[in-house]
Each structure stands twice: as C-alpha cells, then as structure tokens.
Amino acid sequence: MQTFALALLGSGGAGIVTVGQLLLTLAARRGLYGLMSKSYGPQIRGGEAAALLRFSDTPVRGAPDAFDMLLALDWNNAERFADEIPLTQDCVVVSDAAAGDPPAFAESARFSQLPMTTTVKEIEGGRPNMYALGWLARWLGSDLDAVDALLTEHFAAKGADAIAASIASAAAGFESADEGIPALSISAGNGKDRWLLSGNEATGFGALRGGVRFVAAYPITPASDLLEYLAPRLEAVGGQLLQAEDELASINAIIGASWGGVPSLTATSGPGLALMMEGMGLAVASETPLVVVNVQRGGPSTGIPTKSEQTDLNIALYGMHGDAPHLLLACSDIADATLTTQWAVHLAESLQTPALLLSDQFLAQTRAIIDRPASLDFITRRRTAEPKADEVYHRYAMTADGLSPMAIPGQPHGMYTADGLEHEVSGKPSSAASDHQQQLDKRQRKIRDFDYGDLAIRSEGEGRLAIVCWGSTYGACHEARLRLAEAGIDVRVLALRLLAPFPLKAVREALADVDKVLVLEQSHSAQFLHYLRSQLNGLEADHLACPGPLPVRASTIISRVTELGYGHV
Amino acid sequence: MSELPLRPKDYKSTVKPVWCPGCGHFAVLNALTKALAHLGKSKEEVAMVSGIGCSSRAPAYLDSYGFHGIHGRALPLATGLKLARPDLTVLVAGGDGDGFSIGGNHFLHACRRDVDLTYVVMDNEVYGMTKGQASPTTPPDWDRSKLTPHGSGLRVFNPAAIALASGAGFIARAFSGQPNEIARMVAAGIEHPGFAFIQVLSPCPTFCPEQTGWKKVVRAFEPQPTSDPQEASQRIHLDDGFSTGIIFQSDVQPRRQPSAGVGNVEAFAEEFAL
Numbered sequence: 001m002q003t004f005a006l007a008l009l010g011s012g013g014a015g016i017v018t019v020g021q022l023l024l025t026l027a028a029r030r031g032l033y034g035l036m037s038k039s040y041g042p043q044i045r046g047g048e049a050a051a052l053l054r055f056s057d058t059p060v061r062g063a064p065d066a067f068d069m070l071l072a073l074d075w076n077n078a079e080r081f082a083d084e085i086p087l088t089q090d091c092v093v094v095s096d097a098a099a100g101d102p103p104a105f106a107e108s109a110r111f112s113q114l115p116m117t118t119t120v121k122e123i124e125g126g127r128p129n130m131y132a133l134g135w136l137a138r139w140l141g142s143d144l145d146a147v148d149a150l151l152t153e154h155f156a157a158k159g160a161d162a163i164a165a166s167i168a169s170a171a172a173g174f175e176s177a178d179e180g181i182p183a184l185s186i187s188a189g190n191g192k193d194r195w196l197l198s199g200n201e202a203t204g205f206g207a208l209r210g211g212v213r214f215v216a217a218y219p220i221t222p223a224s225d226l227l228e229y230l231a232p233r234l235e236a237v238g239g240q241l242l243q244a245e246d247e248l249a250s251i252n253a254i255i256g257a258s259w260g261g262v263p264s265l266t267a268t269s270g271p272g273l274a275l276m277m278e279g280m281g282l283a284v285a286s287e288t289p290l291v292v293v294n295v296q297r298g299g300p301s302t303g304i305p306t307k308s309e310q311t312d313l314n315i316a317l318y319g320m321h322g323d324a325p326h327l328l329l330a331c332s333d334i335a336d337a338t339l340t341t342q343w344a345v346h347l348a349e350s351l352q353t354p355a356l357l358l359s360d361q362f363l364a365q366t367r368a369i370i371d372r373p374a375s376l377d378f379i380t381r382r383r384t385a386e387p388k389a390d391e392v393y394h395r396y397a398m399t400a401d402g403l404s405p406m407a408i409p410g411q412p413h414g415m416y417t418a419d420g421l422e423h424e425v426s427g428k429p430s431s432a433a434s435d436h437q438q439q440l441d442k443r444q445r446k447i448r449d450f451d452y453g454d455l456a457i458r459s460e461g462e463g464r465l466a467i468v469c470w471g472s473t474y475g476a477c478h479e480a481r482l483r484l485a486e487a488g489i490d491v492r493v494l495a496l497r498l499l500a501p502f503p504l505k506a507v508r509e510a511l512a513d514v515d516k517v518l519v520l521e522q523s524h525s526a527q528f529l530h531y532l533r534s535q536l537n538g539l540e541a542d543h544l545a546c547p548g549p550l551p552v553r554a555s556t557i558i559s560r561v562t563e564l565g566y567g568h569v
Numbered sequence: 570m571s572e573l574p575l576r577p578k579d580y581k582s583t584v585k586p587v588w589c590p591g592c593g594h595f596a597v598l599n600a601l602t603k604a605l606a607h608l609g610k611s612k613e614e615v616a617m618v619s620g621i622g623c624s625s626r627a628p629a630y631l632d633s634y635g636f637h638g639i640h641g642r643a644l645p646l647a648t649g650l651k652l653a654r655p656d657l658t659v660l661v662a663g664g665d666g667d668g669f670s671i672g673g674n675h676f677l678h679a680c681r682r683d684v685d686l687t688y689v690v691m692d693n694e695v696y697g698m699t700k701g702q703a704s705p706t707t708p709p710d711w712d713r714s715k716l717t718p719h720g721s722g723l724r725v726f727n728p729a730a731i732a733l734a735s736g737a738g739f740i741a742r743a744f745s746g747q748p749n750e751i752a753r754m755v756a757a758g759i760e761h762p763g764f765a766f767i768q769v770l771s772p773c774p775t776f777c778p779e780q781t782g783w784k785k786v787v788r789a790f791e792p793q794p795t796s797d798p799q800e801a802s803q804r805i806h807l808d809d810g811f812s813t814g815i816i817f818q819s820d821v822q823p824r825r826q827p828s829a830g831v832g833n834v835e836a837f838a839e840e841f842a843l
C-alpha cells in the first residue's frame with residue numbers, strides 16, 4: 001500500500017482545519033483514499049489546531065506511524081503537538097515566512113518557507129490558509145479548476161466576494177508551488193462509489209436506516225456531533241430529537257418512547273453512560289428495546305474528553321446491577337459504523353432489550369474516504385401482540401425463544417403495566433423464587449439462543465498468529481496485517497463486532513488453528529484481555545495495551561509481531 | 570351496538586394495592602378513575618407512568634397501560650412516551666420523595682418543557698416505602714426518623730412555588746379527603762393542553778399519624794383559578810400549604826411541535842457521495 005501522511009498546523013481562527021477538510025475533498029475527487037482527524041488545544045475557541053491527514057491508494061483507517069510532511073501557518077504553541085505528530089527522518093516542513101523558526105520537534109533539513117501572509121495582503125479579503133490550500137492542491141495533483149469549483153461550493157453562503165478572495169488566494173498559492181518539493185505520488189483510482197464522512201455521521205445514518213425515529217440525549221464530547229447530525233434528519237423523516245436535562249432523563253425518555261412503539265436511541269460518552277446504568281437495567285427488566293451509543297473518550301471521570309480510549313468496556317459489560325443480560329456491540333471502522341448501528345437497532349428491536357454500541361472519539365470524529373458500503377436489509381422487527389377481547393394478555397408470557405409478543409399502548413385488550421420490579425408473566429410484581437427464576441431464564445434465553453450469524457465477528461487473513469481486537473483499533477491491526485503481508489508474513493486479524501453475548505463458537509472457529517494470539521486494546525488495565533480470558537477458559541495470549549490519548553499505530557503492532565518471532569519487516 | 574360508557578370502577582385492575590389501611594393514596598386512585606370515566610377515556614388510550622414509592626404503585630391498580638419505572642424518573646419516561654405518542658393520554662403519578670428529591674431536576678424541566686402530561690403527586694411529607702424518612706416537604710422539626718433524630722432542619726420545599734417559577738401552566742392542590750375535588754382537578758389537568766401539576770395532600774397514617782388532623786385544616790382557595798402568575802405567586806406565598814383548588818392556569822398555549830417530515834432516509838446517503 002502507498003500512503004502519505006500530512007500534518008497541518010495553525011492557531012485557532014487561522015482556518016487550518018478548513019484547509020484539511022477541503023484538501024480531503026480534493027483528494028477524494030482525484031480518486032484517492034484518505035482520512036483526516038482533528039486535534040485541538042484545550043481552548044473552546046482560539047488556541048491551536050491540527051488537521052492530520054493521510055492519503056492512500058487503499059482505504060486507510062488508522063493513524064500513520066509518522067508524518068511525511070508538516071505545513072504550519074504559524075508556530076504558536078505548536079510544541080504541544082510534539083507527541084501527537086511524530087515526523088519521519090526526512091520530513092518536509094513548510095511554513096509561512098512570517099511564522100519564524102520552527103520549534104525543536106519540527107526542525108528538519110528539508111525546511112522551506114512560503115510568503116503566505118505577504119502575498120495575500122495584496123488580495124482584498126485574502127487569507128493565508130487559502131494560499132496554503134492552493135499550494136497543497138498543486139502538490140496533491142489537483143488542477144486549479146477543481147480548486148475553484150470546490151471553493152465556490154464551500155463558500156456559497158458567504159457570498160461572491162468571499163469566494164473571489166479565497167479563489168485568488170488559492171491561485172497565488174497554486175502558482176507559487178515549490179519545485180524543490182516533490183508532488184504526491186500515489187496512484188489514484190477512478191473514485192467511483194465512494195463516500196466521504198465521519199464516524200459519527202456513519203453511526204447516525206445507520207441509526208436512521210435501522211428505523212430510529214426518537215432520540216433523547218444530553219450534549220457531551222465526542223457524541224455531540226452525532227446528535228447534530230441526527231436532529232435535522234430525524235425531523236425530516238418524521239422523527240424527533242429531545243435535548244434532555246441530563247442523561248438520567250435521556251435514557252428514561254427513550255424507554256418511554258420505545259415502549260410507545262417508536263424505535264429509540266440515545267448517544268453519550270463515559271460520564272453520561274455511568275449515569276444511564278440504572279435506566280438501562282430498567283430496559284432489561286421491562287424488556288424495552290433501545291440503543292445506547294457510547295462514543296468513548298479517555299477516562300476515568302472527566303478524563304481526556306477529546307481523545308480516544310477503549311476503556312468503557314468494563315462498564316458496558318458489567319455496569320448494571322443485578323443479572324442484566326444485554327447486547328453489547330462495537331463498530332470497527334467508519335463503514336462498519338453504519339452497518340453495526342443498523343444491526344444494533346435491529347437486534348434491540350428483535351430481542352426487546354437494550355443494545356449498547358461502543359464507538360470511540362477517533363472513529364467518531366475522523367473523516368474518511370471509503371467505499372460505499374452495501375445496504376443491508378434486516379427484515380425482522382419487534383414482535384408485537386394482537387390481544388383479543390376473549391383472551392387474557394400476558395406481556396411477559398413464557399415462550400420457547402424467550403420473546404413475548406409486546407402490546408403497544410393504544411391497542412385494545414392489551415393493557416398491562418410494564419415493571420422494573422420482578423414480575424410474573426402478566427407483569428404483576430412478584431418476589432416469588434419461581435417467578436424470578438422464570439424471568440431470569442427468559443431474559444437470558446432470548447439473547448443467548450438468538451442466531452447472530454456472520455456479523456458477530458470480523459475475521460481476515462491467514463497465518464498462525466492472530467491479532468484479536470475490537471473497535472477502532474481494528475484500523476491499525478488491519479494495516480499492520482497488510483504491511484506484514486507485503487513483507488511475506490501472514491497474520492490474521494479478528495475484531496469482535498458482537499461483544500456480548502460473547503460469540504464463543506465464532507471466535508473458537510476463527511482461532512482454531514492458530515498457535516499464538518496477540519490481544520490488542522487501547523486500555524491500561526487490560527479490560528479486553530480479562531474479558532477474553534473469562535470467556536475462553538483462560539486463553540494464553542500475548543498482550544499489547546496502549547492507553548490513550550495517542551492513537552495505536554500499525555508500527556507498534558508490527559514491532560510486537562516481530563518481537564514474537566513472526567519474521568522481520 | 571353502541572358500548573355502554575365506562576364507570577369509574579371499570580378502570581380498576583384486579584391487582585390488590587399494597588397500601589396500608591387509611592392511606593390517602595386509595596382516595597387518589599378512586600379519583601383518577603372518576604376523572605377518566607367523566608372524560609369518557611377508553612382504557613387503551615390511557616397510559617400511567619410512575620417512579621418508585623408507595624404512591625408510584627398506582628399504575629398497576631388501573632386497568633389501562635402503565636409503566637412502573639425507577640425512582641425519580643417518571644417524568645422523563647412520560648415525556649418520551651407523550652412526544653412519541655401524542656395520541657395517548659399520559660398521566661404521571663408519584664410521591665413527594667420521588668418527584669421533589671431524587672426527581673427534582675426533572676420536575677423543574679417538565680414544568681419548563683410544557684409537554685401535555687398530567688402529574689399527580691401524592692404528598693404525604695414522608696418516604697413511605699422506605700419506612701418513614703424525611704422528604705423535601707417534611708416539616709423541619711419532624712424528629713420521628715432515626716436518620717434525622719433532631720429533625721431535618723431543612724426549609725420545606727414548596728412544590729407550587731417551584732412549579733410556578735419553573736413555568737408550569739397548570740398548578741393545583743387537592744386533599745385526599747375530598748376525592749370529588751381531586752377528580753375535578755385531574756379532569757381539568759388532562760384537558761389542559763400542556764403540563765398540569767396536581768399536588769394531593771395524602772396522609773400517611775403509618776409513619777405520620779398526626780396527618781389525620783389535616784382534614785381539619787384544609788380549606789378552599791378562592792374558587793377562581795388565576796391566569797396571572799403574579800397573583801398566583803401571591804396566593805402561594807401567603808398560604809400555609811393547606812389551601813386547595815386550582816391555583817393557576819395559564820392561557821398561554823404550549824409550543825406546537827413542527828409537523829412531521831415525510832422524507833426518505835436513503836436520500837441522506839447522497840450527502841456522503843462525492
């Protein structure tokens with residue numbers, strides 16, 4: 001695979017993130033694959049910002065090992081990105097001539113300056129960031145027409161003057177292209193049938209496709225932009241989003257809406273998930289379908305709100321009090337977020353239980369160029385009752401598969417009271433041992449005996465070493481596998497899409513003929529390893545634990561595989 | 570064949586209440602059935618949502634749809650239900666602990682949000698279900714709980730004042746000894762187009778036997794409800810908490826929901842296409 005990593009830096013307001021976004025669009029239109037993640041300083045507005053891009057000839061999902069080029073509009077507070085933006089040995093560093101000397105981490109023999117600020121001063125309303133865009137567009141291999149067209153679209157709302165100023169600034173940058181810096185050389189495809197979107201957008205779209213029409217939520221980073229995606233679109237398709245007063249209200253509001261027959265979802269991050277646990281238990285006990293999307297961030301407590309980690313696995317598995325079987329899913333890349341969210345809605349509705357879906361900040365807020373994912377049809381829906389005048393309706397009736405047809409308020413003859421108290425089949429509260437046993441069995445059975453099919457795991461590659469992961473770290477594992485394969489080393493990658501109930505059979509089969517397992521997770525306390533051990537009778541495995549806030553890089557995995565004696569790279 | 574109108578007792582389920590003899594909550598339950606019969610509601614169009622507490626057991630005693638949820642969270646659950654299903658008549662029931670302590674934040678925001686719910690709080694100034702601790706409406710010198718042997722010392726929460734300050738459009742107070750009055754207020758609350766809050770003084774003979782004396786002190790407010798918040802505020806603040814009646818009914822219409830869109834989800838896929 002051919003890849004190139006580019007970091008863009010600038011102070012808040014300089015518009016560097018806009019440059020990154022526009023450049024990614026140009027790359028997509030050129031037929032390249034690529035992605036962009038953003039990084040900000042702690043200030044809400046202003047402060048420093050970085051746009052971290054990768055370009056490739058195949059879909060890329062993870063962070064690069066190191067950056068091949070760094071472009072800075074200025075160097076204000078740039079050192080704070082030193083850990084996050086490792087540079088290659090011969091990294092090309094470019095900055096505005098007005099920016100002064102680069103900080104230590106960005107010193108390079110291949111340093112050059114461009115007269116961004118001085119040039120755009122001559123242009124009415126001109127901006128250095130647009131100059132940088134023009135320069136980068138030429139380096140990327142776009143032509144000026146493509147840049148003009150994009151800027152005309154992008155600044156449409158700002159009017160003709162703004163468009164003209166940005167086009168003039170970009171043209172100046174385009175013309176100034178530095179002959180000493182080689183153009184990007186990655187073979188482009190035809191770019192057909194591709195999407196450009198963020199993980200949060202992919203999740204939101206999957207939710208809508210799955211039929212979600214009611215969302216209640218309380219804002220929290222990094223889930224808020226998922227809510228922003230959903231609000232207008234829900235309204236457009238006859239649904240609604242309620243901004244609740246807190247997460248306790250959010251979870252209970254979606255229980256109410258779902259009980260009323262409307263597929264419902266909430267989205268949050270760690271602190272909010274902790275507040276929702278009692279409500280999720282109510283959904284388990286009352287057998288109310290719902291989806292909770294938890295976009296993980298660094299924890300515990302307020303932790304590192306803007307950075308990724310896979311450390312909500314334990315609370316997601318074990319956070320509820322009592323015996324509370326529920327569904328736990330994880331999406332592993334942006335395309336997968338649409339599919340897995342749609343699947344989560346389908347499973348929650350079919351199994352009348354909460355489905356908790358784990359995403360994470362890296363996946364959610366990265367924008368990527370992907371192959372258009374196939375649309376899957378999930379036909380089964382909530383099993384509803386048809387209560388009759390001459391029959392007694394039992395909401396929690398015993399059935400072979402543990403699923404009891406659900407009457408929806410408004411249906412004649414189906415009246416019952418849903419209850420979080422343990423109950424008998426009618427729903428009437430009961431603390432009898434036999435009722436508890438029966439209902440515990442039923443709630444467990446419906447989830448345990450369901451056929452989750454091929455979607456439960458994602459498995460690829462051959463070889464005697466299997467890297468087992470979940471969530472967005474799949475991206476780094478997948479890339480490590482491709483790069484190892486190029487060096488003649490075969491490994492397989494197994495990512496769990498369904499975490500609970502644990503897909504024991506599928507995992508056993510996928511690991512049947514491997515002789516070494518490497519478990520990878522972005523956690524300090526080995527939450528995933530402990531879970532795998534509990535499910536796989538001990539499991540002998542090597543373990544790579546990388547807590548946040550830095551992303552897991554393919555090179556880290558490749559080194560470990562090499563250390564384990566699986567060839568050299 | 571036209572069906573006979575339902576009588577109050579037709580709205581009762583066969584589940585036997587857990588309440589103690591003499592508990593005020595019985596009268597509230599009866600009043601609810603009267604209000605539903607008076608309005609001619611069908612059983613299936615009614616859904617009653619509650620939290621946890623003695624009072625919160627009410628939904629199972631009605632033969633309508635019900636949701637007995639978790640402590641303090643009845644209002645948000647009911648809000649979600651009503652927003653998703655505006656065709657239903659959604660009642661919310663609970664106690665003073667459920668509504669004003671653990672659920673206090675939701676109470677404020679339900680008043681502000683003005684979703685068309687009818688919220689009946691059976692206020693016995695005590696946590697009945699957990700056997701007699703001080704609640705937000707307990708007098709500060711009430712010293713009969715082992716947790717607060719010198720009294721809570723806390724100022725009493727004034728639900729009507731809080732409701733008014735939070736923007737509730739319908740505020741009433743009733744007494745369990747006057748079930749017809751409760752029924753009248755519940756019916757008026759159901760017909761009110763937004764959030765309606767009805768505080769029912771409902772004695773707990775088990776943990777607060779002194780409350781049996783309430784029947785001697787309750788009296789009616791001036792009969793006419795006011796639509797002037799200033800006037801309502803005066804009434805509430807000059808009162809000792811034992812005057813009953815519809816205190817305030819706003820004539821401001823709740824905000825309408827935008828009409829439901831009819832778009833197709835697959836169209837959103839094109840937003841991602843290049």
Ligand SMILES: Cc1ncc(C[n+]2csc(CCOP(=O)(O)OP(=O)(O)O)c2C)c(N)n1
Nearest residue numbers: 621622623624640664665666667696697698
């Ligand atoms: C989260 C949580 N905390 C505490 C309790 C215990 N609890 C159950 S009912 C209740 C108080 C009920 O008092 P109130 O709402 O005034 O109703 P009453 O029983 O007096 O009718 C408490 C504290 C609980 N069920 N859940």
